[in-house]
Amino acid sequence: MEEFFQQLLxxxxxxxxxxxVALGYTMVYGVLKLINxxxxxxxxxxxxxxxxxxxSSGMAGSLSPLLVLLVVFIMVALLVALVGCLLERAAYxxxxxxxxxxxxxxxxxxSIFFQNAVMLIYGARLYVYPEDWRPDFTVDxxxxxxxxxxxxxxxxxxLLMFALHSFIQRTRTGAAIRAVAxxxxxxxxxxxxVDRIISLVFLIGPGLGGAAGMMxxxxxxxxxxxxxxxxxxxxxxxxxxxxxxxxxxxMLGGLLLGVIEALSSAYISMAWKxxxxxxxxxxxxxxxxxxxxxxRVADKL
Amino acid sequence: MAFLELQNVCxxxxxxxxxxxISMRVEExxxxxxxxxxxxxxxxxxxxxxxxxxxxxxxxxxEGKPLHTIxxxxxxxxxxxxxxEGRRVFGTMxxxxxxxxxxxxxxDKQRSNTTLEWIFSLFPRLLERRDQLAGTLSGGExxxxxxxxxxxxxxxxxxxxxxxxxLAPLLVRSIFETVREINQRGVTVxxxxxxxRAALKLATRGYVLEVGNVVMEDSAxxxxxxxxxREAYLGS
Ligand SMILES: Nc1ncnc2c1ncn2[C@@H]1O[C@H](COP(=O)(O)OP(=O)(O)O)[C@@H](O)[C@H]1O
Ligand SMILES: [Mg+2]
Numbered sequence: 001m002e003e004f005f006q007q008l009l010x011x012x013x014x015x016x017x018x019x020x021v022a023l024g025y026t027m028v029y030g031v032l033k034l035i036n037x038x039x040x041x042x043x044x045x046x047x048x049x050x051x052x053x054x055x056s057s058g059m060a061g062s063l064s065p066l067l068v069l070l071v072v073f074i075m076v077a078l079l080v081a082l083v084g085c086l087l088e089r090a091a092y093x094x095x096x097x098x099x100x101x102x103x104x105x106x107x108x109x110x111s112i113f114f115q116n117a118v119m120l121i122y123g124a125r126l127y128v129y130p131e132d133w134r135p136d137f138t139v140d141x142x143x144x145x146x147x148x149x150x151x152x153x154x155x156x157x158x159l160l161m162f163a164l165h166s167f168i169q170r171t172r173t174g175a176a177i178r179a180v181a182x183x184x185x186x187x188x189x190x191x192x193x194v195d196r197i198i199s200l201v202f203l204i205g206p207g208l209g210g211a212a213g214m215m216x217x218x219x220x221x222x223x224x225x226x227x228x229x230x231x232x233x234x235x236x237x238x239x240x241x242x243x244x245x246x247x248x249x250x251m252l253g254g255l256l257l258g259v260i261e262a263l264s265s266a267y268i269s270m271a272w273k274x275x276x277x278x279x280x281x282x283x284x285x286x287x288x289x290x291x292x293x294x295x296r297v298a299d300k301l
Numbered sequence: 302m303a304f305l306e307l308q309n310v311c312x313x314x315x316x317x318x319x320x321x322x323i324s325m326r327v328e329e330x331x332x333x334x335x336x337x338x339x340x341x342x343x344x345x346x347x348x349x350x351x352x353x354x355x356x357x358x359x360x361x362x363x364e365g366k367p368l369h370t371i372x373x374x375x376x377x378x379x380x381x382x383x384x385x386e387g388r389r390v391f392g393t394m395x396x397x398x399x400x401x402x403x404x405x406x407x408x409d410k411q412r413s414n415t416t417l418e419w420i421f422s423l424f425p426r427l428l429e430r431r432d433q434l435a436g437t438l439s440g441g442e443x444x445x446x447x448x449x450x451x452x453x454x455x456x457x458x459x460x461x462x463x464x465x466x467x468l469a470p471l472l473v474r475s476i477f478e479t480v481r482e483i484n485q486r487g488v489t490v491x492x493x494x495x496x497x498r499a500a501l502k503l504a505t506r507g508y509v510l511e512v513g514n515v516v517m518e519d520s521a522x523x524x525x526x527x528x529x530x531r532e533a534y535l536g537s
Contacts, residue, residue, distance in 0.1 A: 172405065177392050180401050186389040188353055191377030191406035192452065 015258020016157025020212035022237030022250035024205030030181035037107035040232020041114035044209025080210025129217040185280035243294025310359035334500040336511035380457035388447040392436025403453025420449040497534035
């Protein structure tokens, strides 16, 4: 029971991280019908920026560690959001009217660029996240001792997802994002500035992805410059699992993938956890080719 | 210069020119109809007014100021909205959300609510289906929604692209009645139609497009009486 409970929470923490990254893939796909292959690298940048900022915030020693963590977390999200927005301007916008393949090549190029930039700046070695800022408290839940960092990661990702969901569903700008994803020309006829909406999506997606990168650093305590590749792939899988382009789908897909992975590594085999996760993905896609919450065909008519 | 004016507008799609220098004028308060066979360039004309396609040469002017040099969202702000061909409602959003998006450029909530009430009085079906997803509406209801959505932008010029397409005759009549009502509220209307007879009965003036050229321009009554028009577009 204890093992199950701990693994469930672990799965939710990892799944929350997947979900945050998956949101970036799915939102960009929604408005541009493009897979932003550089998204995983923005996630990596978030992890490294978080580390650098935490290390250099040493002088803020008198402040509470959680407060410093929160401030750095927000700064990372904002900075990576900015990088994402610049990426769209530089790599995608000039190719908006070109054929699809050009944009894909540009995305792959941007990915290589970012990955090499991180490697050149930080080197190829593995980094340990600054210990001083790592939350080391524990919480008792139902008689089990749960690491506080695990709860923090779960709470942060759920909070961000809830905020995004409310923004998309309840605000005028959120409605405009949905409209652009459904029908760009019709959205233009509503007087929506589509370029501005696309920029906004390239702020939100990378912002969440960068935040997720820092969460990995805090959760596992170590990062390396290839992490964007493995997490990117998992998150991309989660986005497909939920139905690419679908925001609640990405959240559900991410959480589900995290939980399946954690439980299967605990109960079946650690070495086979990725294979099992992908097997589940394939099964779900055979049963529901559009993903769990993907558009039903009727909606497209 | 007229209220809304197209001067020698050419539009190209890649290497193909769809409009070969057309000129039109629309006076304030008019209903002007554009007739023509499939592929004549009617939709392209409306899209060029809305700024979704840009003229390769020529100009489009509204109240004397150019439209062809500004963005589509600024054209909506200037008071020109469109109900596009094929309705193009946002299928996975509710009827109300669709209507609210029509008022995207406006920021007077109270006035938008008044407009909304007016639209619900024009199309009571939309009120009944307010919280339903637009994709689940019938074709006729989607057309009402597309027109209502365009009206939410409080247009001074309403562009309608084939509002009767695929609708039952009774519904067509009711849509055309509503267009008249909208016009009587002071909205200038440009109406693209395949249903030439009904359109000419409603309109003050009309243009006939053939493969990207204006081949006729006259009062609606004269066009209705014109033997060539009768043969080509009225089937008699
Ligand atoms: N997006 C497009 N790309 C290429 N050609 C187009 C496009 N839209 C319309 N056309 C062409 O332009 C011409 C005029 O089309 P359109 O304005 O839709 O005519 P209508 O509305 O009168 O049926 C047609 O020959 C059509 O094939
Ligand atoms: Mg047409």
